[in-house]
Amino acid sequence: MENYIEIIDFAITYEEFSIALYSHLALLSENDWLKERFIQLASKETEHKDKLINLKDTKRFIITDDYYSKIEKIVIKFNIIAYEELSYKDSLFLAMQNEKNLFKLYLILSEAISDKEVVNMFSLLAQDEAQHKLFFELEYEMNFEHPFIEIDNSKCNLCADCVKVCSNIVGADALKLVEYGVTPSTGNKLQDTLCESCGLCIAVCPTQAISERSVIKSDMDEFDSFETICNYCSVGCTIKVHITENGEAIKVSGVEGTVNTDGNICKYARFGYQYINNSKRITKPLLKVDGVFEEISFKEAYDLIATKIKGVKPDENAFFAGARLTNEEIYLIQKLARAGAKTNNVLSMHYIKRGAHIINTSFDNVPFEEISGASKIFLIGSELNEEHPVVSYMVYDTKYKKHIEIDSVTTLAETSMKSKCDNIFKIDSYYHFIKAVNHYIVTNKLYNMMFIKDNCDNFDLYCNTLLAEDYTELVKLSGTTEDIISTFAEDYNLQMNAIILFTEKEISAPASTELYNLTMLTGKLGKTSNGLIALKTKNNSQGVFDMGAYPTFGVGYQEICDAEFINKLEKTWKIKGLPKHSIREQEVLLREGKIKNIFVFGEDPLGCSIDKDYIKEVGAKLDFGVVQDYYMTETAKQANLVLPASLPFEIGGHFTNTQRYIQKVTKTMPSKVSDNSYQQLYYLLKKFGVDSTIDPDQIMFEAISLLPDVAEDYERSKYKFVNTEDNNYMRLFDYGCDNLTMYFDKYFENKFKN
């Protein structure tokens, strides 16, 4: 008899707690609809409480020990805590748990008692609690289950800006407006929709109803911030990093920049800032002794490197400059190779084996701002919304405003751009597809002769060589049909303003050359809102070439073996004896074990490799390896010596985006490394008696002074048709060979698993 009273009293206490908790939720909520719902729920619980009090006064039952012990187990799980400080989200969560426990309690009571009337009452109570639980659960799941984005509808003022940006600019249509705020457009959570996790909804929300899932929710104006250029992809967005007093990054927002003129940024910039706070930064040179890394001084490191370089023949050294580095770093690395080690073995890992044509892909590109003038947009091997989302916004915005079509040509079975494209052509080979299109255009004489006559060279040779190839075979290798080739060719040719976007990662160098041929044939190259846009993988992929980190040419694409240029270099660098030959096939050198010492700056070939065994095999042929990086990457672990690298905003410099906009990064954060990247290269050059500077502006001036003089009567040379023989698609690395990009991609992916 006693335990019965005890149990009912307990239930009453719990109903009272629920009433208080739901009133708290109603108070938290600034949204009338939700407020109303919480008040309703609280009054429902008041009814429950009254029923229980009434029952206690009128009837008595005996609960057998068996049921009592079951109830005891549930009772332990209840927790009455100070709810006043709880956030909306945590209150919902607590409410969910308590409703579930009350449900269990009433369910057991309904079984433990034999009085029919009372059993009914408990069943109804249980049913009510089940309903409440599900209400809280749905609200919670819909809005708090995304790993990066939280929706707190209690703050929503129903302005619908998030819904608009998601449907009109991102094109994901992941949000919809309901009576009390926003919810995923389909399913239970954002993950059930086409949400791209770009976070633009966070950026436009005026009330912070949509926010980044992070601990710090306060107003960002209270924190320091600095502007910089995003160091993920080659689009080059301007971003703002918000930092605490300790220099810890807590948020990144978009700024109206040269490229992202409306301040839009993507998931990489917005959620990919954790690397700045990573406590495992390398800050000292580390030398591997008997398989274990030991800290050594910078001076010892420089001495060792100089000894190693001098200990072998010049061409047994190879230098690799990562495409994430600043122009100034890349410039100094190629200077170290040429003036220091006296070799032209300098390149970026992620351009190894990509073919000679790869250097030209960004020439004569359509500026991003002209995308809005397109009459139709063609995506060739471009998963825009995953790899270059900000460009994807520009493309979709144009589609939305001007109702133009977007076609996608892809080798993927399922493209992530599916929902945004009007036609999708599934093919097997980009190279053969484009070549077949060119063949069709030439055979049917659809080319624009007026444009070709005035602007292009080598047309006849190109046509004759191309026509000698078997059209049927090309179509077959492209993996599509003659119908599709002709439809595509005719459609493309007839567009007034056709823009082709292609991703360097997916398109081989010969395929991109054929794309150039296509734009020339149809007279679409170099005109407003007409032509090509090449999208590179890394923030400074373009800078690698511009700064001359390439075996056959130096700064400004000048032939490295040209006597006049060598003379100029020797004068500027105040040295003698620069190498007079170069070896383009760096991969062959490595594969054949002709390289003894390797110096890798800011790249992670092992971690990012597509064929890890092959890279390991090549790595095993080396005698001595130096890796400079922020963190202990897979490659760094294999190195003999590891140097600490500086983040771009710790040293300042410039990035050149895929459209060859040179954008300045200002030094805003103190260096975590006593000798920063410029100083390291400066001291290394000094070891070889080469003078240099550590000021990025001075380095840039030196690079500019080496550029060729432009004659007054300079006339722009004509475009040139180039024949290609082979597809030659042999990309060795993913993620632009950058550990940072790889880390974020994996981190992002993992966040959605569980």
Added chain:
Amino acid sequence: MKEFENIDEILDFAINEEQQAVDFYISLAENAKNEYMKTTFFDFAKEEVNHKNRLMDIKQNGLFTMKPEMVADLKISDYTVSVHPTPNMTYSDALVLAMKKEKAAFKLYSKLAERAPDAGIKDVFLSLAAEESKHKLRFEIEYDEFVLKEN
């Protein structure tokens, strides 16, 4: 996926889902881990039969009328669970699926209750929703206990 065009299609969809639930719960009952759960699954199956009958009654007598724009607002994908029961499904997977299906049904009935033409119909759908929420929570508790026991 084809969208709903009128209320009859929505009711048909719901009736079909209820029938599937009946079949599914009977098969779950046969594989239940104990007598207690076996009874629970059978009870639920019975309740779903009852739901189905109530829905068929509403449809046959044309008791539910709905404006086209209200129909258009109800997206079929919000109420469809993409996973289907399979014979060799594990017990915990089956419970998860049952929870999802009940949740989807709860959402549909709550929406239909909001859009009901009169108080009588509204009550029917509210009580349907309430029962589905009870099923959902019951499965969830079974799942919690099962997973805790197994792991």
